[in-house]
Amino acid sequence: MRTVLTGAAIATVDAEDTEYRDGHVVIEDERIVAVGPGTVEGDVRIDVSGCLITPGLVNTHHHLYQWATRGLAADSTLFQWLVELYPIWGRLDAGVTQAAASAGLARLALTGCTTVADHHYVFPREGGDQIAALVEATRRLGVRVHLVRGSMDRGESDGGLPPDHLVEDTEATLLGTEQAIDTYHDAAPNARIRIAAGPCSPFTVTGNLMTGAAELARRKGVRLHTHLAETLDEERQCQDEFGCTPAEYADKLGWLGEDVWLAHSVHLAPAAVRRFGATGTGAAHCPTSNGRLGTGIAPVRDLLDAGAPVGLGVDGAASNECGGLGEELHQALLQARQRGGPTALTVREALRMGTIGGARCLGREEELGSLEPGKLADLAVWDLTGLRYAGIEDPVAALVLAATPPLKLLMVGGETVVAEGELRTADESTLAAELASAARSLR
Numbered sequence: 001m002r003t004v005l006t007g008a009a010i011a012t013v014d015a016e017d018t019e020y021r022d023g024h025v026v027i028e029d030e031r032i033v034a035v036g037p038g039t040v041e042g043d044v045r046i047d048v049s050g051c052l053i054t055p056g057l058v059n060t061h062h063h064l065y066q067w068a069t070r071g072l073a074a075d076s077t078l079f080q081w082l083v084e085l086y087p088i089w090g091r092l093d094a095g096v097t098q099a100a101a102s103a104g105l106a107r108l109a110l111t112g113c114t115t116v117a118d119h120h121y122v123f124p125r126e127g128g129d130q131i132a133a134l135v136e137a138t139r140r141l142g143v144r145v146h147l148v149r150g151s152m153d154r155g156e157s158d159g160g161l162p163p164d165h166l167v168e169d170t171e172a173t174l175l176g177t178e179q180a181i182d183t184y185h186d187a188a189p190n191a192r193i194r195i196a197a198g199p200c201s202p203f204t205v206t207g208n209l210m211t212g213a214a215e216l217a218r219r220k221g222v223r224l225h226t227h228l229a230e231t232l233d234e235e236r237q238c239q240d241e242f243g244c245t246p247a248e249y250a251d252k253l254g255w256l257g258e259d260v261w262l263a264h265s266v267h268l269a270p271a272a273v274r275r276f277g278a279t280g281t282g283a284a285h286c287p288t289s290n291g292r293l294g295t296g297i298a299p300v301r302d303l304l305d306a307g308a309p310v311g312l313g314v315d316g317a318a319s320n321e322c323g324g325l326g327e328e329l330h331q332a333l334l335q336a337r338q339r340g341g342p343t344a345l346t347v348r349e350a351l352r353m354g355t356i357g358g359a360r361c362l363g364r365e366e367e368l369g370s371l372e373p374g375k376l377a378d379l380a381v382w383d384l385t386g387l388r389y390a391g392i393e394d395p396v397a398a399l400v401l402a403a404t405p406p407l408k409l410l411m412v413g414g415e416t417v418v419a420e421g422e423l424r425t426a427d428e429s430t431l432a433a434e435l436a437s438a439a440r441s442l443r
Contacts, residue, residue, distance in 0.1 A: 003026070003414070005381065067318075149195060235267050265283040285311065288322065
């Protein structure tokens with residue numbers, strides 16, 4: 001069946017930044033088969049006049065389980081926030097994780113997100129099958145995910161930040177990661193679920209886990225992800241323990257490369273920025289979370305100029321209570337301009353970071369991130385007909401600079417996930433009730 005979306009402005013985000021004021025997108029099964037001006041015939045014709053069509057947004061860093069602990073430690077630094085929340089997260093079970101993940105994925109979908117990288121690193125001993133819970137939530141909501149099987153093997157008694165009862169044995173973490181890959185990873189171009197290896201951070205894992213995870217991931221052909229260079233506290237700890245910066249530490253351990261993307265990357269020296277570009281290491285920029293925790297402003301302009309892949313991330317809902325990805329386009333632009341002046345980031349560069357930039361971080365730029373024939377039909381149709389957008393000449397500016405528009409339509413592989421601003425794969429009131437119950441039981 002050929003479905004034609006017609007009458008809308010289109011930002012393809014292809015290599016030439018091709019745009020149409022009044023164009024069409026043709027979808028056949030799960031892929032885009034044509035994009036161009038005007039309209040064409042098809043089996044199903046959907047008039048989306050007054051809208052803007054973009055690629056679906058790609059979220060490169062999240063912690064879905066944290067949807068059950070929003071609003072806590074509201075005025076804390078990152079380390080203070082973690083210390084307060086670790087004991088609560090230690091009571092996670094699979095039911096809480098599934099409820100939190102379902103709600104979090106719903107919120108992301110309602111803000112234009114079609115692909116989510118979720119970094120899950122908390123595995124309580126009595127918590128059940130956490131990865132299975134995330135997979136079930138993913139299948140329920142109908143989006144694509146890259147599930148990062150996280151890990152922590154360095155507790156307080158070893159100089160780490162998490163309590164000892166929340167960390168795993170090094171070998172157990174590697175075994176758990178390998179099992180997740182063998183059970184759920186799909187290497188097909190149209191994969192809905194992929195797995196990555198993700199030790200949590202330099203202050204929660206040992207060097208042995210970092211190197212072991214890198215060896216495992218490369219042997220299995222999956223990607224690598226961790227937090228890096230998020231705060232000055234991390235910088236000081238790394239200097240005191242290893243005599244180098246977090247970026248230098250990662251480089252020594254073989255953690256820079258085209259198969260790696262790193263969360264936050266706020267405190268990078270110019271040499272580290274150049275190294276990211278030279279090695280093709282990706283950066284997941286999380287502007288709202290960085291602002292909420294006061295960690296600093298990432299050198300996004302410098303990373304882009306160096307040629308490093310840069311995507312956007314929402315981060316955990318406990319440090320970004322809004323939980324939407326559309327808002328991060330706006331926040332990324334504001335932070336870049338606060339750091340580098342009014343020309344530091346354009347509205348179209350912000351959109352590129354949220355789409356093809358994120359796809360590059362996840363190694364899926366051949367399949368996702370732009371509207372081109374042959375690519376998967378993951379797309380967002382933003383409704384710009386309301387009062388908030390009336391008279392804005394440039395539809396991309398309306399998307400990035402104004403309030404996040406409601407969705408006329410969100411498709412993943414040609415299948416409808418959101419229509420007329422409403423979730424179509426699950427009932428929102430049911431998800432909200434499940435989340436509220438899970439949060440109460442956890443606290």
